[in-house]
Amino acid sequence: MIFAIVLAAYIFCNVATRYLNGVGLERGFPPLSTGVWWIVFVLALIVHLVTHELGHRATGMALGWRCVRFGFGPFEFYREKRGWKMLRVKLLPGAFVRQVPPEFTGFRLQKSATLLSGPFSSLIFGLLFAILTLTSSDAFFFRVFGLFSMVCFLGTLELIPREKNGIGSDGYRLWQVIQGGPPIDDMIREIACESSNFNRPRWRDWPREIIARLAIGHDPYNIYLAYLHHSDAGDWKAAGTYMRQLVALLPEADPSPYYACEAAYWYAARQGDPESARKWLERADQAAADENRRRASAALALADGQFERATLLATQAIANIGTPACGSDQCEIDLLRYVLTQSAAESNIGALKFAANG
Numbered sequence: 001m002i003f004a005i006v007l008a009a010y011i012f013c014n015v016a017t018r019y020l021n022g023v024g025l026e027r028g029f030p031p032l033s034t035g036v037w038w039i040v041f042v043l044a045l046i047v048h049l050v051t052h053e054l055g056h057r058a059t060g061m062a063l064g065w066r067c068v069r070f071g072f073g074p075f076e077f078y079r080e081k082r083g084w085k086m087l088r089v090k091l092l093p094g095a096f097v098r099q100v101p102p103e104f105t106g107f108r109l110q111k112s113a114t115l116l117s118g119p120f121s122s123l124i125f126g127l128l129f130a131i132l133t134l135t136s137s138d139a140f141f142f143r144v145f146g147l148f149s150m151v152c153f154l155g156t157l158e159l160i161p162r163e164k165n166g167i168g169s170d171g172y173r174l175w176q177v178i179q180g181g182p183p184i185d186d187m188i189r190e191i192a193c194e195s196s197n198f199n200r201p202r203w204r205d206w207p208r209e210i211i212a213r214l215a216i217g218h219d220p221y222n223i224y225l226a227y228l229h230h231s232d233a234g235d236w237k238a239a240g241t242y243m244r245q246l247v248a249l250l251p252e253a254d255p256s257p258y259y260a261c262e263a264a265y266w267y268a269a270r271q272g273d274p275e276s277a278r279k280w281l282e283r284a285d286q287a288a289a290d291e292n293r294r295r296a297s298a299a300l301a302l303a304d305g306q307f308e309r310a311t312l313l314a315t316q317a318i319a320n321i322g323t324p325a326c327g328s329d330q331c332e333i334d335l336l337r338y339v340l341t342q343s344a345a346e347s348n349i350g351a352l353k354f355a356a357n358g
């Protein structure tokens with residue numbers, strides 16, 4: 001397959017170069033000197049990568065997808081809750097943009113459109129530079145636009161399905177999206193949390209059949225997704241089943257802080273079991289999952305019968321989230337509100353009992 005791509009690229013470049021050289025000779029334009037050719041070639045590569053990735057992004061933007069990560073050469077940028085961070089990576093042989101959808105209805109169609117639009121943009125820019133080349137009356141710009149055009153056209157080769165080290169071309173992923181099945185399940189697994197952390201979907205909006213299929217195995221992350229999905233949908237019976245599976249799979253010593261906090265919340269708020277909740281919360285203590293720990297602590301105070309403290313912690317945690325910016329924020333606020341209503345209800349019952357006894 002690689003051989004076929006290289007051969008196709010070689011034939012294309014050869015034919016195009018000959019053609020452009022022919023036109024150039026007819027017009028009496030001299031070719032670029034080797035040094036200048038290399039400079040223009042590097043510029044052309046940059047133009048090609050930028051126009052190709054912007055093609056992917058333009059469709060994503062039109063469909064409401066949010067960019068969460070993109071990379072170019074040795075730099076990678078990723079979105080955090082507040083703002084962007086940059087990372088130096090070992091030299092990337094190209095560029096990429098990663099985006100997450102605003103909803104999962106019609107996901108395959110949306111994904112196909114974002115995949116197709118990169119090669120389509122390469123084609124459009126290739127044609128645009130070809131027109132600029134053929135209409136150029138200046139020798140230098142004739143050569144520069146000619147090279148730009150050819151390198152941009154090469155971006156359409158991304159449509160050829162190929163895969164290496166788990167990284168597939170646009171064509172490869174398009175083929176997966178068209179076929180459906182397990183690769184789609186894996187795509188959903190990869191973007192579920194990010195889509196909720198950076199875009200509109202709530203946990204309950206993740207495609208249920210896919211989440212259920214993923215959770216069949218013994219992968220803690222998949223079971224964690226299924227727990228979140230069902231808890232947000234208000235199906236605490238199913239959520240409880242998944243949580244029991246999850247805690248059975250977690251290592252005693254060092255579970256992920258996210259899993260441990262979620263287990264603590266569930267034991268405290270839904271099982272009324274402060275001992276188990278405390279045990280899980282302690283395991284999460286050293287780690288970074290601040291937001292989740294705040295919620296688990298509020299739930300633990302509720303389970304301990306410290307209603308004032310539970311109310312205070314939950315109120316603080318809601319204030320900390322502020323204006324909900326994404327689906328996950330909405331879910332967090334609802335889970336915290338549950339602690340607030342339970343605290344209010346139980347302290348009222350306590351007050352009534354006190355009044356009755358007094």
Ligand SMILES: [Zn+2]
Nearest residue numbers: 118119158170
């Ligand atoms: Zn692409």
